[in-house]
Amino acid sequence: MSRSPAPALTVDRDRASGSVLTGLLSSDLPRSKVLTVVLLAILLMLATTPFVFSGSQPLSTAAKICVFIVLVASYDLLLGYTGIVSFAHTMFFGIGGYGIAIASERLGATWTSVAVGLGTALCLSALLAVAIGLLSLRVRAIFFSMITLAVASAMAVLASQLSTITGGEDGLSFQLPYELRPAFRLLSEPVFGVAVNGRLIAYYILFFATLLTFLLLLRIVNSPFGRVLQAIRENEFRAEALGYRVVAYRTAASVLSALAATMAGALMALWLRYNGPDTTLSFSIMIDILLMVVIGGMGTMYGSVIGAALFVLAQSYLQVLMDAASKALAGVPVLPDLVHPDRWLLWLGALFVISVYAFPGGIVGRLRQAEQ
Amino acid sequence: MTSSAVPALETRGLTIRFGGHVAVDNVSCQFTPGTLTAIVGPNGAGKTTFFNLVSGQLRATAGRILVEGEDITSLAPSARAKRGLGRAFQLTNLFPDLTALENVRLAVQSRAEAGWSLFKVWTSRRDLIAKAEEVLERVRLSDKRHIAPKALSHGDQRKLEVALLIAMEPKVFMFDEPTAGMSVDEVPTVLDLIQDIKHQGQATVLLVEHKMDVVRSLADRIVVLHNGALVADGEPAKVIASPVVQEAYLGLEAANG
Ligand SMILES: Nc1ncnc2c1ncn2[C@@H]1O[C@H](COP(=O)(O)OP(=O)(O)OP(=O)(O)O)[C@@H](O)[C@H]1O
Numbered sequence: 001m002s003r004s005p006a007p008a009l010t011v012d013r014d015r016a017s018g019s020v021l022t023g024l025l026s027s028d029l030p031r032s033k034v035l036t037v038v039l040l041a042i043l044l045m046l047a048t049t050p051f052v053f054s055g056s057q058p059l060s061t062a063a064k065i066c067v068f069i070v071l072v073a074s075y076d077l078l079l080g081y082t083g084i085v086s087f088a089h090t091m092f093f094g095i096g097g098y099g100i101a102i103a104s105e106r107l108g109a110t111w112t113s114v115a116v117g118l119g120t121a122l123c124l125s126a127l128l129a130v131a132i133g134l135l136s137l138r139v140r141a142i143f144f145s146m147i148t149l150a151v152a153s154a155m156a157v158l159a160s161q162l163s164t165i166t167g168g169e170d171g172l173s174f175q176l177p178y179e180l181r182p183a184f185r186l187l188s189e190p191v192f193g194v195a196v197n198g199r200l201i202a203y204y205i206l207f208f209a210t211l212l213t214f215l216l217l218l219r220i221v222n223s224p225f226g227r228v229l230q231a232i233r234e235n236e237f238r239a240e241a242l243g244y245r246v247v248a249y250r251t252a253a254s255v256l257s258a259l260a261a262t263m264a265g266a267l268m269a270l271w272l273r274y275n276g277p278d279t280t281l282s283f284s285i286m287i288d289i290l291l292m293v294v295i296g297g298m299g300t301m302y303g304s305v306i307g308a309a310l311f312v313l314a315q316s317y318l319q320v321l322m323d324a325a326s327k328a329l330a331g332v333p334v335l336p337d338l339v340h341p342d343r344w345l346l347w348l349g350a351l352f353v354i355s356v357y358a359f360p361g362g363i364v365g366r367l368r369q370a371e372q
Numbered sequence: 373m374t375s376s377a378v379p380a381l382e383t384r385g386l387t388i389r390f391g392g393h394v395a396v397d398n399v400s401c402q403f404t405p406g407t408l409t410a411i412v413g414p415n416g417a418g419k420t421t422f423f424n425l426v427s428g429q430l431r432a433t434a435g436r437i438l439v440e441g442e443d444i445t446s447l448a449p450s451a452r453a454k455r456g457l458g459r460a461f462q463l464t465n466l467f468p469d470l471t472a473l474e475n476v477r478l479a480v481q482s483r484a485e486a487g488w489s490l491f492k493v494w495t496s497r498r499d500l501i502a503k504a505e506e507v508l509e510r511v512r513l514s515d516k517r518h519i520a521p522k523a524l525s526h527g528d529q530r531k532l533e534v535a536l537l538i539a540m541e542p543k544v545f546m547f548d549e550p551t552a553g554m555s556v557d558e559v560p561t562v563l564d565l566i567q568d569i570k571h572q573g574q575a576t577v578l579l580v581e582h583k584m585d586v587v588r589s590l591a592d593r594i595v596v597l598h599n600g601a602l603v604a605d606g607e608p609a610k611v612i613a614s615p616v617v618q619e620a621y622l623g624l625e626a627a628n629g
Pocket residue numbers: 390395413414415416417418419420421422462
């Protein structure tokens with residue numbers, strides 16, 4: 001129904017019209033004109049932000065959208081495609097962030113540190129995901145969710161306790177390799193009036209890493225492997241009876257998802273030049289991820305792009321908007337209080353409830369339905 | 373040694389207890405390649421439970437299960453499927469939101485060991501899709517290939533259940549009341565399919581079926597379960613005529629005509 005029904009075989013038609021694009025998107029096209037336009041708009045916006053908007057706030061917002069696209073898409077692989085409810089996703093996000101931060105701080109601001117940090121973080125995440133998977137994916141779903149919750153909480157406590165390594169509650173600020181610093185100039189002349197400095201390079205590394213990871217995840221969910229994951233989501237008992245080793249497939253999905261989340265954490269740390277409990281590990285981020293997946297549309301991959309963009313934009317600009325509204329309504333009774341910036345979470349919550357009621361299949365599900 | 377000398381499937385002292393209730397009681401039985409064995413018995417006799425033990429959905433309290441002489445008692449259901457044990461379920465057990473074609477394609481994909489391919493697009497395996505289409509054609513569901521099971525009629529769901537089993541290409545086919553609840557005109561399609569499988573030669577077929585006329589026309593052998601125990605085993609005519617069977621089970625049907 002709303003969750004990714006097998007598309008009719010349109011391979012022949014696709015072949016005629018741009019097989020490269022079809023290949024990049026793994027034959028999983030948006031299947032809705034409005035969705036296509038929205039996705040293209042987001043892509044274009046993210047690709048051109050440094051040249052279109054001035055100041056650091058829009059660029060930071062765009063970078064955050066990129067990071068969350070990876071994070072949410074990787075969570076969709078678990079929740080939307082495989083039907084696994086895990087609360088440990090921010091743990092892997094955090095491992096990525098701390099990997100970069102700790103390595104950069106200890107080993108110095110070099111590319112080697114970045115590579116060592118990322119490599120170590122990816123290995124650690126994979127190991128943890130395998131361990132959690134093998135230990136607990138056999139048990140009932142609710143126990144698995146609880147175990148992930150327990151492990152993630154333990155990790156968060158550990159990160160704040162080991163303050164000599166992690167910086168505790170304060171987190172770690174660190175230097176980036178020279179080529180990523182604002183002072184670095186790749187070209188002596190500005191391009192379109194924008195200086196090609198280390199910050200710009202960092203942004204485009206982020207952008208292309210996001211694009212690549214997203215396309216890779218899209219490929220995985222549309223592979224024979226991805227089809228097995230959906231079968232497991234639908235009826236694990238029958239999938240097992242057909243000869244698919246459910247535990248192994250679930251564990252593999254957990255590992256892939258953990259690796260992508262680690263990647264997202266690393267990108268986040270690289271962008272912020274900082275990592276701490278609040279930027280990657282906190283439980284409120286876990287809730288944000290859940291909201292983004294559901295708002296965008298579970299089991300659609302494209303939903304993660306829409307969900308992340310919408311949510312991060314709301315987070316960044318809803319307060320500004322509300323502040324303006326509050327001031328404009330000054331003098332009117334009650335209303336200014338209602339739209340006071342401090343109430344932004346309330347409004348975000350209201351938006352969420354409304355969108356879940358109005359579009360149970362998320363925005364992507366709704367748009368695709370409208371197309372039919 | 374020819375393969376027919378070794379039973380395709382054998383159970384030795386197979387037993388399962390649920391609390392104090394013995395649902396399958398010390399069943400020892402061999403199933404030879406190329407034969408169709410009907411398993412009959414009243415409701416609650418333990419037929420489905422016997423299948424669950426063989427295909428691995430339930431763990432035996434005691435006893436062993438051998439496939440082509442190899443002990444598979446400790447294997448998971450998926451590993452047993454890979455050894456050639458195929459199972460269709462009495463209560464329809466499909467992927468409710470995936471299309472009929474995708475349901476079958478998943479069975480074909482498992483048979484082709486293609487599930488661990490992560491970086492190919494699934495549509496590039498056109499051979500798997502073609503194979504699935506073929507199986508759907510055999511069960512006369514081609515025109516409903518894009519419909520999800522939850523929107524199919526009961527009879528069509530039963531046919532799809534059979535299609536998944538056929539698509540697995542097992543050595544041992546286990547059908548659990550495949551025609552139950554089907555309309556009269558749908559039944560022959562399924563029975564013809566079972567007949568086809570039987571005539572293909574080396575397949576071993578286990579068929580749980582209540583309709584005695586079906587059993588008579590298809591079975592090479594009948595095994596009777598009663599209160600979980602194997603109470604009769606042999607040629608259809610003899611088993612049906614035996615007093616224990618007449619009394620335990622068939623009496624009722626004979627009385628009904
Ligand atoms: N998981 C279980 N837990 C407890 N008791 C069970 C379980 N599965 C089956 N039983 C019991 O085992 C007995 C055999 O059931 P089973 O389903 O195998 O019968 P059956 O011969 O297939 O009957 P039918 O012809 O109605 O399908 C029944 O008394 C049933 O209640």
